[in-house]
Amino acid sequence: MERILIIRYSALGDVVLATSLLAPLRDRFPRAQIEWVTSAACAPLVEGLPGISAVHRLGRGPEDGALALARRLRGRFDVAVDLQGKLKSALIARAAAPRRVTFARRTAAEALRALLGHDRPLVRAHATALYAEALRPLGVAAPGRTIVEPSGEARRRAGALLGGLPRPLVALAPGATWATKRWDPRRLAEVGDALHGDGCALVLCAGPGDAAASATLRAALRAPLAADLTPLDVGGLAAALGEVSLLVTNDTGPAHLAGAVGTPALVVFGPTSPIRWGPAPPGRAISLGLDCQPCSNHGGERCPLGHHRCLADLPAATVLAAARELLR
Numbered sequence: 251m252e253r254i255l256i257i258r259y260s261a262l263g264d265v266v267l268a269t270s271l272l273a274p275l276r277d278r279f280p281r282a283q284i285e286w287v288t289s290a291a292c293a294p295l296v297e298g299l300p301g302i303s304a305v306h307r308l309g310r311g312p313e314d315g316a317l318a319l320a321r322r323l324r325g326r327f328d329v330a331v332d333l334q335g336k337l338k339s340a341l342i343a344r345a346a347a348p349r350r351v352t353f354a355r356r357t358a359a360e361a362l363r364a365l366l367g368h369d370r371p372l373v374r375a376h377a378t379a380l381y382a383e384a385l386r387p388l389g390v391a392a393p394g395r396t397i398v399e400p401s402g403e404a405r406r407r408a409g410a411l412l413g414g415l416p417r418p419l420v421a422l423a424p425g426a427t428w429a430t431k432r433w434d435p436r437r438l439a440e441v442g443d444a445l446h447g448d449g450c451a452l453v454l455c456a457g458p459g460d461a462a463a464s465a466t467l468r469a470a471l472r473a474p475l476a477a478d479l480t481p482l483d484v485g486g487l488a489a490a491l492g493e494v495s496l497l498v499t500n501d502t503g504p505a506h507l508a509g510a511v512g513t514p515a516l517v518v519f520g521p522t523s524p525i526r527w528g529p530a531p532p533g534r535a536i537s538l539g540l541d542c543q544p545c546s547n548h549g550g551e552r553c554p555l556g557h558h559r560c561l562a563d564l565p566a567a568t569v570l571a572a573a574r575e576l577l578r
């Protein structure tokens with residue numbers, strides 16, 4: 251096996267989780283040339299990783315869309331590893347290599363049931379193990395650890411925000427794409443205030459889509475925010491998370507990013523599964539373990555039962571106690 255193409259272009263957390271396959275692939279095929287197709291936003295996560303020869307950016311335009319990429323990569327690989335499992339990724343994989351392995355979250359029957367509104371959460375293994383399972387036909391048995399190596403420029407941007415701040419730093423991430431995955435930012439603020447009282451400096455970890463949750467957190471916090479990581483791209487964010495002692499977060503991409511740079515993430519779980527999406531050690535998942543949990547693969551806008559008790563009933567004191575343990 252000389253040339254391998256990995257395809258995973260979204261989202262941040264999934265791309266980070268997919269990096270767990272690099273070490274086992276390199277062990278299995280020591281001389282292989284490994285390249286990666288990803289989005290421009292996620293490219294800083296895989297650029298510069300050991301063993302990656304090239305990163306191809308997938309966009310939406312005539313020059314960088316799926317068709318253009320399929321043309322450019324046609325026949326260049328021995329095997330394509332499609333971890334995205336979408337039409338676009340299939341198009342690229344089919345053009346790029348005669349042999350393909352694909353991560354498929356659902357069987358055809360399950361996909362049909364999902365269309366009818368019965369999308370049963372996949373909880374039998376961690377996402378990294380599920381990716382590795384897809385590579386079994388290539389002789390890959392288990393995932394390695396996730397890895398992200400921020401560039402020197404990313405480290406400089408992070409240093410400009412965090413350099414000179416008192417330690418330890420604790421990052422608070424109030425956002426999540428789906429409403430049911432968001433713990434009340436006012437409770438996160440309670441955790442932050444208590445940790446500030448313990449001597450920690452607080453840092454806001456948020457993306458451009460987290461404005462409302464960030465505003466609620468800011469309004470509720472009595473302690474000052476020492477820095478705001480929102481302006482950083484994913485490379486800068488990875489470098490910044492490498493500087494903090496703990497990230498307290500919902501089940502979102504930064505939890506996996508923190509794990510990949512060796513920072514423990516304390517992750518609050520509601521509708522999604524800690525078995526599948528739990529943080530890398532020594533991070534920790536917190537879940538009430540209600541009978542209805544998990545109810546979803548990725549979260550949704552509304553609780554199917556209408557009460558959202560999985561997060562509404564989770565007190566700040568529980569999260570604070572776990573945060574203090576991790577900081578010790």
Ligand code: SF4
Nearest residue numbers: 542545553558559560
């Ligand atoms: S309370 Fe139960 S049903 Fe509602 S979002 Fe949470 S896990 Fe799902």
